[in-house]
Amino acid sequence: MEAAIRSRQVREHVWRLADIAGNRCYLVVGSERAALVDTMEGVGDLRSAVERITDLPVTVLLTHHHHDHVAGAYLFESAGISATDDGFWEQEESFNKRIQVQLSEKYDLPEGTFFSTERGARPQTWHVSEGMELDLGGERLRAVSLPGHTLGSMGYVVVGERVLLSGDAVTPCMTLFYDDSTSIAEWERTLERMAGLPVDAILTGHYDHEFSRADLASWRRLAQWAPTDPGMRWQNFSLPELRGCLHVMSPDGTDPDSPEFRALIEKSKPRVHRARRARRHRPDGDASSADGDADAGGASV
Ligand SMILES: [Zn+2]
Numbered sequence: 001m002e003a004a005i006r007s008r009q010v011r012e013h014v015w016r017l018a019d020i021a022g023n024r025c026y027l028v029v030g031s032e033r034a035a036l037v038d039t040m041e042g043v044g045d046l047r048s049a050v051e052r053i054t055d056l057p058v059t060v061l062l063t064h065h066h067h068d069h070v071a072g073a074y075l076f077e078s079a080g081i082s083a084t085d086d087g088f089w090e091q092e093e094s095f096n097k098r099i100q101v102q103l104s105e106k107y108d109l110p111e112g113t114f115f116s117t118e119r120g121a122r123p124q125t126w127h128v129s130e131g132m133e134l135d136l137g138g139e140r141l142r143a144v145s146l147p148g149h150t151l152g153s154m155g156y157v158v159v160g161e162r163v164l165l166s167g168d169a170v171t172p173c174m175t176l177f178y179d180d181s182t183s184i185a186e187w188e189r190t191l192e193r194m195a196g197l198p199v200d201a202i203l204t205g206h207y208d209h210e211f212s213r214a215d216l217a218s219w220r221r222l223a224q225w226a227p228t229d230p231g232m233r234w235q236n237f238s239l240p241e242l243r244g245c246l247h248v249m250s251p252d253g254t255d256p257d258s259p260e261f262r263a264l265i266e267k268s269k270p271r272v273h274r275a276r277r278a279r280r281h282r283p284d285g286d287a288s289s290a291d292g293d294a295d296a297g298g299a300s301v
Pocket of ligand 1 (some may be wrong): 064066149166
């Protein structure tokens with residue numbers, strides 16, 4: 001399989017690009033310049049894909065520091081990112097290397113497949129903050145702070161198109177398990193802010209599906225429900241050191257990859273050995289029958 005990047009125009013000024021790993025990024029083209037919001041995992045020649053769409057100068061903007069959003073930026077000289085999310089480059093490079101190996105095996109990628117982190121160099125960064133505006137000529141982007149998935153997550157409102165490019169600020173399986181993720185309550189405040197933005201559509205980092213402002217209500221329900229649910233232990237399949245506590249709100253049988261799925265993974269809760277504590281009060285406790293977390297579900301996604 002070839003590591004081709006596909007692109008599709010989704011608005012007058014907006015193109016959605018996708019890589020073979022299922023990541024998405026967005027190119028917003030004005031009359032004077034263009035902005036590339038996120039850059040995916042760095043599999044395939046993103047810069048050439050962008051240059052097939054526009055020959056205008058391109059400003060790269062990153063929603064957050066994760067490898068599946070920043071690796072393609074290694075083909076560009078500079079990238080804007082929040083100051084809070086700048087400084088994870090080494091960590092993301094090491095994740096990216098491991099993902100490259102996994103993708104090569106999964107898709108049987110040929111020798112010499114284009115990986116941006118190998119072909120390019122870490123971009124110079126400059127810092128984006130709330131309210132920053134970028135005039136593209138005939139279209140404007142405005143940066144909004146969307147803490148949750150990472151503390152320094154940013155979104156970019158395409159002002160004329162009334163579209164929010166939100167990265168991973170809302171996802172069907174919402175991930176708040178990273179060290180620098182916020183609490184569920186703080187993410188809920190981000191959802192409230194998003195509901196107040198002058199946008200009709202929310203375009204995210206891993207889906208072709210366009211979400212709407214109305215969809216925010218289901219994420220708010222998720223944020224309110226998750227703390228009432230005991231949850232189950234969760235571990236990332238590709239990067240097993242990533243762990244958390246999974247709360248699935250959708251009914252059984254809902255496709256976890258569908259845009260309707262609603263689940264949340266928060267940071268692992270301290271291991272509460274309810275079963276073990278109970279055993280201590282039981283004089284004839286059987287050690288083999290009660291070993292482990294009371295809230296363990298054993299899920300591995
Ligand atoms: Zn992310």
